[in-house]
Amino acid sequence: MESLESLFKQYPPALIPIYLTGEPNQPIQLYQGSLKITQEGTVYEGYGTVSFEWLPSPDLKFLFSKSNNESLFQLELGKGNLNLLEIQAYAEVWISSILPIYFEHQDGDISGNLNKPVIFSSEHNLSYIIFHLTNFHQFSGMAISTSRGMWRGRLILEAESWYISIDRLENFGNIMKSLKSKGGYAITHVGTLERSDKKPFTTEEADDVLEDLHWFLSFSRGFRTSPILLVGYDNSGEKVWEKCTSYTTSPWRSVHSWFADSQESCSLSKLFPGFLNRWRSTIWNQPIRFAIHWYLESIAQAGAIQGSIVLMQAAFEILAWTLLVEEKAIISQQEFKKLPAAEQLRRLLSQCGVPLKVPDSLTDLLKASKEKELNWVDGAQALTEIRNAIVHPNPKKRQKYLNQRFPEQIDAYKLGLWYLELILLHLFEYKGKYFNRIANKEFYRENIEVVPWV
Structure with a gap:
């Protein structure tokens, strides 16, 4: 009977990581050995480590120990240079702590973080x-x-x-x-x-x-x-x-x-191919970079729900300008500048095959859009008017925002993220499945659908 091990060998072997974290946030030691630290002509040699540490945020840290009786008082907090002598690597560092030797047999420690990447070896031709x-x-x-x-x-x-x-x-x-x-x-x-x-x-x-x-x-x-x-x-x-x-x-x-x-x-x-094609485009690289940045900040709710709605509008405007004015030349620069924000978004959505109507699944926003004093004709108008009410100082607009119930704002936030995801996916010429964040279906996997332009 064929062994399980031989059965597994029918499949490609899994890649073997060089570094692992046994537990979350566990530091990874990258170097241990002889070190030399210099600062404006002052030089010390000793022993220490360089580690990749995760908290409070990912950073490269070093710890240098001086084991003889030579004083460390000549060093100051601030910039310095660190040589990893056993592998002949070099890095600029920021010295954040100096513990001098006060007693015999006590080590003097210097610690800090690396300002620039550490490159071990300088080989330029890789396989x-x-x-x-x-x-x-x-x-x-x-x-x-x-x-x-x-x-x-x-x-x-x-x-x-x-x-x-x-x-x-x-x-x-x-x-x-x-x-x-x-x-x-x-x-x-x-x-x-x-x-x-x-x-x-x-x-x-x-x-x-x-x-x-x-x-x-x-x-x-x-x-x-x-x-x-x-x-x-x-x-x-x-x-x-x-x-x-x-x-x-x-x-x-x-x-x-x-x-x-x-x-x-x-x-x-x-x-990936469609993403890389846009990313490598002179016209599109910067707008895509900004749009993804604002997308990530919006998901993180930087500035809460209200801040996310504002950030998404910034993404819509730069993507609309790039697509409608620069790439397709559907509209002139002057004409674009005269368009209300809702019309800019509306034309962008239409070009990207994204439905304009407020989705039925966003029940609170849909109900608000039908109110007589609002009468929002589509999602583009609903989203931009809520955004305008947040950012403009006009008391009337401010009151309009304050009159919006929080569930309506949450729906607007979800709608904006859905729009931004679909616009980017369309720009990347994607024709597969995606997670529809506004579908609100009972089971998680039921929300995975084919993009609407297919």
């Missing part, structure tokens, strides 16, 4: 890079295996000669249970970056693609997540490069984005 992800979704993907089991945990992203694999860790369920209990950060996925043609690439090329990946994955997750703890290899499989930096990444929280937890990974695979 592939292994990276790590924090707090990402439990998607359902291609089958992968270890000697202990098999699971559907691989995502493949391919576009513009780049090939990216991302594997959900085998113990993802336990990691998420701990994250939900403790909050913060944990490594949940490991990935590889390589060229589709297997040709070598430079670290500068890799940095560009990994930044693209940060924005793509953050848009999909609903908060910021980044490829971190990068390790590069040559074509013989030897480690030749490593880059450690405190990328922008957010603590775990329960949020909904267009990509639902446990959704098929093929949704991300279908989206």
Whole structure:
């Protein structure tokens, strides 16, 4: 009878992470050994560590110990330089604490954080890079295996000669249970970056693609997540490069984005080429960057519900201008500037195949839109008038906002996020399934639908 282990070998092996977090927020030691710290001509040599620490926010920290009787009083809090002598790496640092030697046999300690990334080795021709992800979704993907089991945990992203694999860790369920209990950060996925043609690439090329990946994955997750703890290899499989930096990444929280937890990974695979096409466009890069930023801040409710409604309007305006004026030239600059905000949004939604009417599922907003003193003809007018009532100082407008019940504001917030998600998905030429945040169906998976323009 065929053993389970041999059955598992039928599937591609799971990627092996270089770094792990056994528990959320557990520091990762990157270096331990001889150190040299300098500051304006003052030089000390000693022993210490460099670690990737998560709290209060992800950062690279160092601890330097001086074990002889040489005083540390010549150092000051502020900028300095740190040499990792055993691997010949260098970093600018900020010294935040100095504990001088007061007694014999007492170590003198210096600690602080690294201002810039630490790059171990300077190899520029790489065959592939292994990276790590924090707090990402439990998607359902291609089958992968270890000697202990098999699971559907691989995502493949391919576009513009780049090939990216991302594997959900085998113990993802336990990691998420701990994250939900403790909050913060944990490594949940490991990935590889390589060229589709297997040709070598430079670290500068890799940095560009990994930044693209940060924005793509953050848009999909609903908060910021980044490829971190990068390790590069040559074509013989030897480690030749490593880059450690405190990328922008957010603590775990329960949020909904267009990509639902446990959704098929093929949704991300279908989206990636269209995303990258827009992202690499001279016209679109900055507007997409702003729009995703405001999308993430709106989900986080920066400035509460009211602040999110205002931020989303900023995203709508820059996307409408870019699509209607710059790309398609449907309307002139002067004509666009004369349009009311509701009409700008209305035309943007129409171009992107997004329904204009207030959805029936948003019962409180729909009821308010039919009131005689409001008479909102569609969702674009409802959303922009609520936004205008928030930001304009006119007492009459201010009172109109104060008259809106909170459930109506929540519906407007949901409508704005739904609009922004669909506009971006349409711009990325997506034709797959997404999580419809306003469907309000009883069972979670029933809210996963095909985009409305298909």
